[in-house]
Amino acid sequence: MELVLALGIGVLTAAGVWLLLRPRTFQVIIGLSLLGYAINLFIFAMGRLRSGSPPVLRGEGPVDPAAYADPVPQALVLTAIVISFALTALFLVVLLTSRGITGSDHIDGREPGE
C-alpha cells in the first residue's frame, strides 16, 4: 500500500511540475490541479497509512487510540480540497479572461516571436 501511494504521489507530482512549466495556460491549470491532488494524498499520508481503522471514536468509556486513524489530516485534506478547488475555478476565470483579451493562450499573453 505504501509503495502504491508513494508512486501515485510521485507520478502526479512529476506530471504536475512538468505541466506547470509549460507555456500554455491550460497546461498550467491542469498542472496545478495535478499537484493539488498529489499534495492532498501527501497530507493524508502524513496521518500514517492504516487500513480498517476508523477516524471517528465509537462507543463510550476509555478507548484505545491505537485502534483509530488520525482524524486531523483527514480534516486538513477536506479544507485543502475545498480551497484548491475554489482557487482553481478562480484561476480558470482569469485564464479565460486573458484568452479573451489577448487572443492568445500563451502565459505571456502573446505568441512567442510576435
Added chain:
Amino acid sequence: MTDWQDHLIVVPVVLPLIAAASMLLLKEQRYGLKAMISLCCLIALVGVAFVLLHEASVGGPAGDDTARIYNLGSWSAPFGITLVADRLSTLMLALTATLAAGGLLFAFARWDRAGPRFHALYLLLIMGVNGAVLTGDLFNLFVFFEVMLAASYGLLLHGSGERRVRAGLGYVAINLTASLFFLIGVSLIYGVTGALNMADIADRIATIPSQDRALFQIGCAILGVAFLVKAAAWPLGFWLPGAYAAASAPVAAVFAILSKVGVYVIIRLSTLLFGAEAGVSTGFGDLWLLSAGVATVVFGAAGMVASRRLEQAAGYAVMVSSGTVLAIAGTASPDALGGALFYMAASTLAAGALFLIAEILARGEDQAVSPEDAVFDDEYDDPFAADDVHEVGRILPASTAFLGGAFILAGLVTVSLPPLAGFAGKLSIFVALLSGDGVLSGASWTLVGVLTLSSFAALIALTRFGVAGFWRREDAAPHKVRSPEFLAIGGLVLCCLWLSIGAAAGLTYGEKTGEWLASPRTYISEVLGAGS
C-alpha cells in the same frame, strides 16, 4: 478586564467579514453606502488595532510582557484554534489598518467604481491579513492566507485591462504554487510533531527524536519557501514588481502589507521554533534568511535604479524593505530585529504613499492607469469613460507643491535619510549589528555595507523620479489631486512623520518586541496555559 474587552481581539477578523458579507447584499450601484460601510469598518479597525497595540506595549499587570490569548469557541490550546495578540501581531494589526485606511480613502476618489465589488474584496483582504497575523495555529494560518490571497487575486484584476489580466495570471499561478508548498510544509511538520498549534510545536521541538529531526527541518524549510515567495525574497520574488505596478494604485498600496505578512510569519516561526530552547535545531535557517535577505536588498536596489516608472520603483522598494527585515531576522540579534521592525513599519507606509503618488503623476501621461476594455461590464458604469461627474471631492489647488512635499517625505523614509523614521530604524539596526552581541562580524559588516549602498541606490532612483515628475514647465497642466486623495497621501505621510517624531517610543517598542521574541517561553506557556 471586563468581559467585552476579552473579545476585542477577535474584532479585526469578524468585523470586516460581517461588513464584506453584508455589502454583497447591496446593489452594485450603491457606491455611497458601500463606501460609508467600509470607512466605518476601517475606522473601527484602526481604533481596535491601536487599543490592542497600546495594551501590548503596556504589558501585563506587573509591567512584564504578555500575550493576549483568545480561544475560539473556548476550545483550549492545543485542541482548538488560538488567537494570540502579542507585541509583534498587534504591530502588524496597527500597520495593516493604517495602510488600508489610506488606500481606501484614495479609492474613494474614483478607483472604487472602476470595477465591481471593490469594497467587499478590500475588506476580505484586510480580514485575511488580520487573521494571519493573529492566529496561533499553523493550519488556520493557511486558511487566512488563502482568504487573503483569494481577495488579492480579485483586487489585482480590479480596474481590468490587458496589463492587469496578464500580471494577474502570473500572480495567481505563483501564489497557488506557493500555497502548495505551504501545505507540504504543514503536513510534514504535523507528521513529525503531531501538532499544529505553533506554541505546541515549539514546546515539542527539543524532544523530537533524532531520526525525525531532518524530516521536521525539511518541513520547516519547505514552509519557509512558501513565505519567502510571499515576502518576495530573491530568487523567489521576481513576480512582485510587475504585479504591483500593474495593480490599481490603492490596491498596490495595500499590497505593500501582503509581502510583510510573509516576513511576519518567518519572524514569528523562526523565533518561536528555532530560538535558544530548540536544542539541536537552534538557529536553523538563519544563514539562509541572511543570504536571501541580502540578495533581495541588492536585487531590489538595482531594480529601483533600473525602473522607468515610479510604481515599479515602489515595488522594488517593497522588496528592499522585506529583504532588510529578512536579513536582520537571519542575524538572530533581538536588538537589530527591534530596529528592523520599526524600519518595516515606516518603510511600508512610505511605499504605500509612493504607489499613490505614482498614480497621480502618471495620470494623463498614458493610458496605463486607466482601464481599457472592462472585463466585467455587467453591473457598473465606467467612471473613467465619459466625464468627471462621478469623481468625488474637489480638485485642490497647489497640488504640485503638495505632491512634491509628500514625495520628498515618503522618499526620505524609503531612502532612510535623516531626519525621518527610516533613518532611525536603520541607525538602530546598525548600532545593534556593530555592537556585536554574538554576531559574526563579517556578516554584520556585509549587512551594514549592503544596507547603506541600497540607500544610495534608492536615493539616485527617487531623485530621478522627483526631477522627472515635479520639474515641469510653467505651462504644463497641474496635477489633479482630489480631496480624498489629498487626505490619503497626506495621512500616510503624516503617519511617517508621526513615527519619526515618536521614534524614541517606537524604537523602545521595537526593542522590547525583539526581546519578547527572543524568549518564546512566555508565549508558549501563555498559549498552552490559557483556559486550562
